[in-house]
Amino acid sequence: xxxxxxxxxxxxxxxxxxxxxxxxxxxxxxxxxxxxxxxxxxxxxxxxxxxxxxxxxxxxxxxxxxxxxxxxxxxxxxxxxxxxxxxxxxxxxxxxxxxxxxxxxxxxxxxxxxxxxxxxxxxxxxxxxxxxxxxxxxxxxxxxxxxxxxxxxxxxxxxxxxxxxxxxxxxxxxxxxxxxxxxxxxxxxxxxxxxxxxxxxxxxxxxxxxxxxxxxxxxxxxxxxxxxxxxxxxxxxxxxxxxxxxxxxxxxxx
Amino acid sequence: xxxxxxxxxxxxxxxxxxxxxxxxxxxxxxxxxxxxxxxxxxxxxxxxxxxxxxxxxxxxxxxxxxxxxxxxxxxxxxxxxxxxxxxxxxxxxxxxxxxxxxxxxxxxxxxxxxxxxxxxxxxxxxxxxxxxxxxxxxxxxxxxxxxxxxxxxxxxxxxxxxxxxxxxxxxxxxxxxxxxxxxxxxxxxxxxxxxxxxxxxxxxxxxxxxxxxxxxxxxxxxxxxxxxxxxxxxxxxxxxxxxxxxxxxxxxxxxxxxxxxxxxxxxxxxxxxxxxxxxxxxxxxxxxxxxxxxxxxxxxxxxxxxxxxxxxxxxxxxxxxxxxxxxxxxxxxxxxxxxxxxxxxxxxxxxxxxxxxxxxxxxxxxxxxxxxxxxxxxxxxxxxxxxxxxxxxxxxxxxxxxxxxxxxxxxxxxxxxxxxxxxxxxxxxxxxxxxxxxxxxxxxxxxxxxxxxxxxxxxxxxxxxxxxxxxxxxxxxxxxxxxxxxxxxxxxxxxxxxxxxxxxxxxxxxxxxxxxxxxxxxxxxxxxxxxxxxxxxxxxxxxxxxxxxxxxxxxxxxxxxxxxxxxxxxxxxxxxxxxxxxxxxxxxxxxxxxxxxxxxxxxxxxxxxxxxxxxxxxxxxxxxxxxxxxxxxxxxxxxxxxxxxxxxxxxxxxxxxxxxxxxxxxxxxxxxx
Numbered sequence: 055x056x057x058x059x060x061x062x063x064x065x066x067x068x069x070x071x072x073x074x075x076x077x078x079x080x081x082x083x084x085x086x087x088x089x090x091x092x093x094x095x096x097x098x099x100x101x102x103x104x105x106x107x108x109x110x111x112x113x114x115x116x117x118x119x120x121x122x123x124x125x126x127x128x129x130x131x132x133x134x135x136x137x138x139x140x141x142x143x144x145x146x147x148x149x150x151x152x153x154x155x156x157x158x159x160x161x162x163x164x165x166x167x168x169x170x171x172x173x174x175x176x177x178x179x180x181x182x183x184x185x186x187x188x189x190x191x192x193x194x195x196x197x198x199x200x201x202x203x204x205x206x207x208x209x210x211x212x213x214x215x216x217x218x219x220x221x222x223x224x225x226x227x228x229x230x231x232x233x234x235x236x237x238x239x240x241x242x243x244x245x246x247x248x249x250x251x252x253x254x255x256x257x258x259x260x261x262x263x264x265x266x267x268x269x270x271x272x273x274x275x276x277x278x279x280x281x282x283x284x285x286x287x288x289x290x291x292x293x294x295x296x297x298x299x300x301x302x303x304x305x306x307x308x
Numbered sequence: 309x310x311x312x313x314x315x316x317x318x319x320x321x322x323x324x325x326x327x328x329x330x331x332x333x334x335x336x337x338x339x340x341x342x343x344x345x346x347x348x349x350x351x352x353x354x355x356x357x358x359x360x361x362x363x364x365x366x367x368x369x370x371x372x373x374x375x376x377x378x379x380x381x382x383x384x385x386x387x388x389x390x391x392x393x394x395x396x397x398x399x400x401x402x403x404x405x406x407x408x409x410x411x412x413x414x415x416x417x418x419x420x421x422x423x424x425x426x427x428x429x430x431x432x433x434x435x436x437x438x439x440x441x442x443x444x445x446x447x448x449x450x451x452x453x454x455x456x457x458x459x460x461x462x463x464x465x466x467x468x469x470x471x472x473x474x475x476x477x478x479x480x481x482x483x484x485x486x487x488x489x490x491x492x493x494x495x496x497x498x499x500x501x502x503x504x505x506x507x508x509x510x511x512x513x514x515x516x517x518x519x520x521x522x523x524x525x526x527x528x529x530x531x532x533x534x535x536x537x538x539x540x541x542x543x544x545x546x547x548x549x550x551x552x553x554x555x556x557x558x559x560x561x562x563x564x565x566x567x568x569x570x571x572x573x574x575x576x577x578x579x580x581x582x583x584x585x586x587x588x589x590x591x592x593x594x595x596x597x598x599x600x601x602x603x604x605x606x607x608x609x610x611x612x613x614x615x616x617x618x619x620x621x622x623x624x625x626x627x628x629x630x631x632x633x634x635x636x637x638x639x640x641x642x643x644x645x646x647x648x649x650x651x652x653x654x655x656x657x658x659x660x661x662x663x664x665x666x667x668x669x670x671x672x673x674x675x676x677x678x679x680x681x682x683x684x685x686x687x688x689x690x691x692x693x694x695x696x697x698x699x700x701x702x703x704x705x706x707x708x709x710x711x712x713x714x715x716x717x718x719x720x721x722x723x724x725x726x727x728x729x730x731x732x733x734x735x736x737x738x739x740x741x742x743x744x745x746x747x748x749x750x751x752x753x754x755x756x757x758x759x760x761x762x763x764x765x766x767x768x769x770x771x772x773x774x775x776x777x778x779x780x781x782x783x784x785x786x787x788x789x790x791x792x793x794x795x796x797x798x799x800x801x802x803x804x805x806x807x808x809x810x811x812x813x814x815x816x817x818x819x820x821x822x823x824x825x826x827x828x829x830x831x832x833x834x835x836x837x838x839x840x841x842x843x844x845x846x847x848x849x850x851x852x853x854x855x856x857x858x859x860x861x862x863x864x865x866x867x868x869x870x871x872x873x874x875x876x877x878x879x880x881x882x883x884x885x886x887x888x889x890x891x892x893x894x895x896x897x898x899x900x901x902x903x904x905x906x907x908x909x910x911x912x913x914x915x916x917x918x919x920x921x922x923x924x925x926x927x928x929x930x931x932x933x934x935x936x937x938x939x940x941x942x943x944x945x946x947x948x949x950x951x952x953x954x955x956x957x958x959x960x961x962x963x964x965x966x967x968x969x970x971x972x973x974x975x976x977x978x979x980x981x
Binding site (some may be wrong): 061063070074075077078080081082084085087088089090092093094095096097098100101102103104105106111113114115126129130131132133136140170180205206209210211212214215216217218296 | 356383385386389410412413414415417418419420421422425426427432433436678689712807833837838855899911913917919920942943944945946948950951952953958961963966967969970972973974
């Protein structure tokens with residue numbers, strides 16, 4: 055399906071202390087790997103904002119790979135744990151939005167693992183080659199826009215940012231939650247938010263009725279209505295004129 | 309003139325690196341393409357950009373072409389970023405108006421067989437760097453005054469040595485010890501391996517020196533309760549428990565303890581002797597003074613319950629009027645530039661593993677218990693007698709690796725505790741020295757005797773007739789009448805099942821992270837290794853430093869080690885602290901976050917997640933807002949990546965900078981190879 059001349063666009067985020075150094079070591083050891091990856095250096099994998107990742111896809115990246123230090127090795131003590139939560143959540147958002155979460159990959163490479171670095175990059179490039187180009191059609195653009203809204207949402211960012219510390223130290227009442235338990239809550243918040251974001255992404259092209267939104271998102275009308283009521287309460291959507299006895303909903307301020 | 313309004317004049321220097329880059333990347337072509345990029349006003353190819361002439365060229369070109377941004381495309385920034393940043397500084401530019409494109413390690417060297425792709429990639433990387441550099445903003449240096457005092461936490465052999473080194477160098481040093489006396493575990497040892505020095509004889513003079521040193525402020529019976537601040541300026545709160553005995557008046561005559569009616573097990577002799585509620589921790593204690601233990605003293609207990617002033621026998625016995633029942637807890641506030649943590653270890657508690665019968669069978673003891681039995685000040689006055697009936701010992705068995713190299717038992721360590729093999733060798737040797745006829749068996753998995761003179765010492769023990777058996781007893785049973793112990797183990801060398809009855813068993817207990825280490829680590833934002841001990845900044849090159857500037861490690865708090873290694877690490881920690889404290893100011897360029905106060909809602913997610921306490925939420929006129937402590941920030945950017953409101957922007961690794969790179973890397977190329 056991919057044509058001969060197509061070469062995947064891959065963005066790599068590497069942390070300065072481990073994976074970027076591992077990439078340098080691959081260089082000094084002259085370990086050859088696929089040339090498609092374009093590396094951006096950050097100080098810590100925990101610095102990688104999910105917004106960047108979604109924006110990279112929206113700009114035409116076919117794959118994004120984030121490599122950090124192994125657990126316990128992080129130069130910033132816990133940055134890689136934070137990265138894990140963020141990237142995992144971003145993968146889940148992609149999946150919930152109906153996109154291929156395999157296009158986003160997270161792993162760990164130490165400064166001493168030049169060989170491993172090259173292997174992971176090759177494996178990831180191969181995987182993206184097999185998946186083919188992302189092909190940003192209207193449908194995907196809409197989904198990615200919704201994903202961007204979701205990773206930018208304050209509530210989502212709060213729970214994802216809080217996940218590591220809550221599991222480690224417990225909540226404000228000193229209660230410790232099992233990781234899976236808390237993560238289920240995180241996921242439900244993300245899911246709820248993504249639904250709202252998808253509606254907002256759909257409304258970007260103009261006011262629509264509940265039925266129109268529901269058919270575009272392949273959701274039940276009652277679910278869409280529920281979310282719309284929420285969105286109106288949050289002051290993001292407003293009810294406008296009535297079309298064929300059905301009210302039109304529009305993004306507020308647009 | 310603001311950074312935005314000024315015209316961006318970017319100079320790009322593309323390195324051939326001899327043939328390292330030029331043999332793969334078509335540098336000429338890349339240079340041509342780069343010339344067409346927006347803001348690029350000057351492009352130069354160099355054979356070696358990092359050479360003296362290459363650097364001088366950059367300097368000249370900055371001046372001549374009025375460059376205000378520089379991109380060097382060459383090797384990894386991990387290699388030469390500081391080199392070129394210095395050139396910029398010399399030329400009067402802020403060193404952060406600079407980017408490097410890594411076209412060697414991450415391009416020419418790894419795509420040697422695909423020159424076309426490598427050339428395109430090199431251009432992409434440079435284009436991304438140009439895109440970022442025009443968005444970079446200057447990062448200013450900040451200065452932090454260095455408070456020229458030090459704090460050492462833990463008064464064992466490591467902490468004492470660190471404190472003495474600092475104090476001798478003229479640094480006012482506070483030494484905080486949780487026990488009533490300094491000395492730590494080493495003071496409890498009888499002899500030290502492999503030289504068999506008397507432990508307290510070599511430690512005692514050091515303890516006295518610490519106690520008398522004019523530059524050391526000794527705070528015993530105390531603990532750190534709160535830490536604020538950062539390198540150069542830590543503010544530490546210490547809680548000093550009341551002793552109820554005036555240390556200056558007490559001459560440690562012991563008349564008080566003779567009269568005291570409350571009998572308690574003496575911790576120093578591992579509970580094998582009795583002490584009173586008014587007691588001295590050890591005969592050589594520093595400070596050499598008694599203290600009253602609040603929770604056990606009759607008078608203090610009754611007073612606490614609102615009762616009358618009862619007992620008071622010690623008060624009457626003390627001729628020097630040293631006893632003061634009105635003594636109060638004290639909170640001491642210290643302000644120091646550097647902190648050394650030397651809180652040591654604790655012994656693994658083998659009663660967690662019922663198969664050994666520790667605490668159930670009186671004649672099963674730990675190495676530390678046995679150390680006291682061997683000691684002339686111990687429960688048996690140094691005679692080899694066993695606890696159950698005080699009978700002389702005729703046979704004894706040691707079991708190695710109790711609580712070490714154990715993945716199954718909760719609370720045990722997977723690691724080797726390093727010292728237990730040699731302690732056993734030493735104790736077995738001491739037994740043979742006391743009573744050559746005693747049968748000594750050592751059940752082991754491996755004998756690990758790496759260290760100066762250690763293997764020789766172990767071999768000497770073998771020649772003395774100590775029996776070493778490879779194999780650990782699965783269980784210890786006690787003969788209820790004789791209190792003798794029966795061990796069954798498979799001798800791994802012969803495959804024979806051996807049953808052995810001995811008078812006494814010594815468990816070679818491993819070393820564990822001490823109680824309260826988790827809390828202490830949290831106070832200083834230190835991380836712990838998988839084993840629970842504190843983690844060093846680098847396992848090879850920075851073994852006494854921590855990821856937190858100005859906080860250093862000495863002794864077993866980092867990992868189990870013997871006395872010479874602890875002392876050596878204390879020296880390393882003290883040297884590092886001295887290096888810091890010798891400066892009046894420290895200068896740093898933290899790539900810290902900048903808070904948009906309009907957007908910040910004071911949710912404190914950044915404060916919770918910051919591993920360095922470098923950001924905190926404070927009350928302002930506009931409500932709760934985040935505040936950055938620039939000097940403490942390491943620039944990781946976790947706060948920026950998670951701020952729910954998007955109110956945090958990082959210096960240098962900024963959102964706009966990184967997003968510009970993403971855009972540049974994914975832009976359609978209008979070039980042809």
